[in-house]
Amino acid sequence: MDIASATLRRVKPSPTIAMSNRAAELKAAGRDIVALSAGEPDFDTPEHIREAAKAAIDAGHTRYTAVDGVPELKRAICDKFRRDNGLDYTPAQISVGTGGKQILYNALMATLNPGDEVVIPAPYWVSYPDMVLLAGGTPVAVPCGIETGFRLTPEALEAAITPRTRWLIFNSPSNPTGAGYARDDLKALTDVLLRHSHVWVMTDDMYEHLSFDGFAFCTPAEVEPGLYDRTLTCNGVSKAYAMTGWRIGYAGGPEPLIAAMRKIQSQSTSNPCSISQWAALAALEGPQDFLAERAAVFQRRRDLVVARLNACDGISCPMPEGAFYVYPSIAGCLGKISRGGTPIDSDAAFAEALLDEEGVAVVFGAAFGLSPHFRVSYAASDAALTDACDRIARFCAGLKARAA
């Protein structure tokens, strides 16, 4: 019996989680696997944040809290938006949820009607289109290829907007490409949006603190104050503070939207974990200097991985501005056959054969809506990255032309 609802049947499970699970299973079965598929920092949560969580337990912060966050955390989030982004929000304009994921999901659930369109630049974070589908909307993927540095152009945005467009989901630096939008690039997009007053902006700033080579992060409502009243600025502590398991994300936006999101949360999960909220408060109010130190470590790893991948036969890897991913093209590998006999006719086949034959777990590009590519997460040790790159190089060197 198929117990799935019609809505659920339109949705696919997260391919990144599926790949990480597959790698873990193979490892548990004794295979020598290097997993570069997970989207989380390999650092520990800093000690002062862990201590704050322990103190929160001892102080009795173990009960239900206000549905969308304790006032102390909301005030700290207002301070963060002012300090880092020049954005003024009041606590009534702040929503705190169980990870950035729930924040985005709540916003879509709260606002989409059947037939409403959501413009999503591709490649995209895997959850955006499926969240839109779960909320009853229609995802409109706009291909943003390697030739535009994986960035949405103003022309492509203009062409994608229809009278049914409700949201643009914007993500910089990006998962899966690491591409970041400089202020001028972003201004060109916000100029388009100014002309379409029915389109709102959901900006996912999760990788704000992970940028390299002096890249200056900026966010839509800051670049174009004229969009402030129709922008939801989403962020969280998961990636910057190595707190993926704590599940705290947040957003600032117009009060009626925040109230609508609160209503969804009040009838689904209620408050995010009370202890995690106090830990997030310590993260946002505590020392921030380690953020730059950790970004420097990621920058060094990015340089290593990009150089090594570009030396592989058939692979071309652009240099990203941020996050901890690279998104190389495998156009030069297509049409070949692997040493183990797998025809490489898609990026899914490439990733599958790479895992089977060399034990390297990456995520194929079709999962992110743009082929032929794969995503490498370089949130791993130098030794693991070097080992993985050796194996990828060997795999590519072993690809043979198919007999005519």
Ligand SMILES: Cc1ncc(COP(=O)(O)O)c(C=O)c1O
């Ligand atoms: C672009 C992007 N947005 C949101 C999230 C979700 O973050 P969280 O773990 O806080 O739910 C992720 C996590 O992978 C992400 O990559």
